[in-house]
Each structure stands twice: as C-alpha cells, then as structure tokens.
Amino acid sequence: MEKKEVKKWQDEEALRRYRMVAPLLDPDMDEGKRQQLREEAAEKNGISKRTLYRYEKSYREEGFGGLRPASRTKKRQQRLPENFEGIMEQAVQLKREVPKRSVRQIIKILELEGWAAPGVLKASTMQRHLYDAGLRRKQMKRYAEKRTVSSRRFCRPYRMELLQGDIKYGPEIRTRDGEVVKTYLSSLIDDHSRYIVQSEFYDNQRQEIVEDTFHKAVLKAGKFDCAYLDNGVQYTAGHLGRACAKLGIRIVHAKPGACQSKG
Numbered sequence: 001m002e003k004k005e006v007k008k009w010q011d012e013e014a015l016r017r018y019r020m021v022a023p024l025l026d027p028d029m030d031e032g033k034r035q036q037l038r039e040e041a042a043e044k045n046g047i048s049k050r051t052l053y054r055y056e057k058s059y060r061e062e063g064f065g066g067l068r069p070a071s072r073t074k075k076r077q078q079r080l081p082e083n084f085e086g087i088m089e090q091a092v093q094l095k096r097e098v099p100k101r102s103v104r105q106i107i108k109i110l111e112l113e114g115w116a117a118p119g120v121l122k123a124s125t126m127q128r129h130l131y132d133a134g135l136r137r138k139q140m141k142r143y144a145e146k147r148t149v150s151s152r153r154f155c156r157p158y159r160m161e162l163l164q165g166d167i168k169y170g171p172e173i174r175t176r177d178g179e180v181v182k183t184y185l186s187s188l189i190d191d192h193s194r195y196i197v198q199s200e201f202y203d204n205q206r207q208e209i210v211e212d213t214f215h216k217a218v219l220k221a222g223k224f225d226c227a228y229l230d231n232g233v234q235y236t237a238g239h240l241g242r243a244c245a246k247l248g249i250r251i252v253h254a255k256p257g258a259c260q261s262k263g
Helices: 003-025 029-044 049-067 084-097 101-113 122-132 205-220 240-247
Strands: 162-169 184-190 195-203 224-227 250-253
Touching: 003 029, 003 049, 003 122, 003 240, 003 250, 029 101, 049 101, 049 240, 084 101, 084 122, 162 205, 184 205, 195 205, 205 240, 240 250
Parallel strands: 162 224, 224 250
Antiparallel strands: 162 184, 184 195
8 A cells, every 4th residue: 555545544443442431431430330341342343352452552552643543564464375466365355245344254264165274364554455455444333232212411520521513403584585595503512510611603514614623622611522413414424523632521412313312
C-alpha cells in the first residue's frame, strides 16, 4: 500500500479497536462487569481476551495513537506464501458468500481446504488485505438472550462526566424571497446539572452540525468524559469517532429501539 493508504488503514483499524474497548473504559464499572463485557467483546469480534486487553492497555497508556497498528515493511510482505494471491481470491469469495464470516473463520476454512498450512496465515494480514479489496469487517450481532429491561431514571454524580446529545426539529423560517427553510437544533446537555453546554440552530442535519456542536462545546466548557447519543448517521460518522477517541471522550450509543433512554 502507498503511504497515504497505509495511514488511512491504520486510522480505520485504530478506530475499530477503540470501538471494541470504549465500553471498558468507564471508571465507575466494577471489575466483574468489565470482565463480562471483555469476554463478550472478544467473542463478538473474533479475537482473544488477551488481544482485547492489550488494546485496552495501549489506549490507557498511549491514547488513540497506541491503537494504530505498526506499518508493514517490504521484508515482512516477502514472507507471504507464494500462492497468496490465490488465497486472497478464495478469501474474498468466502467473505462475499457469507458477509458475517470472521477473519479467523475464513482462515480456518482455507487451512482445512489445503490452501495454507495451519499457522501460516495471520488474522491481521488477512484483515488488511480484505480491507484493500473493499470488504471492511462487519460487526457481528451480539449473541445474547433477550432480556426485559425496565426504564430507570439516572443521573451522573458529577458535572461534565456525561453529555447527552440530540437533534430536534426547529421552526420553519420564511426568507424574504418566500422560501421556506427548515431548521434543526443540535444540542449537548450536561446529564448531572441539566446545563445546556452547547445548542444552536442549523439549516440541515448533516454530520457537520454535530461536529460543530462538539467543537464549540469543548472550546466553551473543556473536555468531557463521555457522550450519550442515538444511532443516527450524524453520530456514527467515522470522523466524529476518531476525533473523540483522540481527545479521550467515550461515545456511548443508545440501544436500537430503546427510545425511552433518549427521552
């Protein structure tokens, strides 16, 4: 890969790893719950608990930069099997047949079919080449029993510990030319004090207005610990996730269908 493509891949991989460890960074979480989440995240993402713990430790010590994978050198690339091109063709086909197949599952199938000896193919190498082929890793659906969860009021104990973000429809404005413009209110509210840290009307609801809201909130009140958001495309954009990860701001999304948790 060229230098620019390598950096893009490193940033995407770092963001993917951050999303794995983000739920584990809550300082108020007891160790038993953290261990349970760690086991679920490891199973969901097809990695070992040891690897996940290493990601978590790297982020705590080095921040977002610690999650970036090291650059591959030409010397390392030369260690690939001679039939690696054919192996990747099979891997791409397996992924397209069943998009939910994990990298480790694909490697296991290739080993059983005799394309490579056990232990030769590495998950990180396979993941990177699948990314180059335009097949980004799909998040597996959480495997868990359905539980009935009751709604409860909650309030964080300290200011700037948690900000809740949302976009609401505003009034329609008629310009002098007679054009009707729809407005949208993007806000961040402190969960403890209910203080409105940042709120502003916009004429669209693209991801840029969310980025602007976060930017102004940080400039006005400083860095906060966590943001609680819904699953709208404005809040799940990669750029917002990367920026918050670099600042050390955790992003927690409401569970799909749990509209009561967002008021």
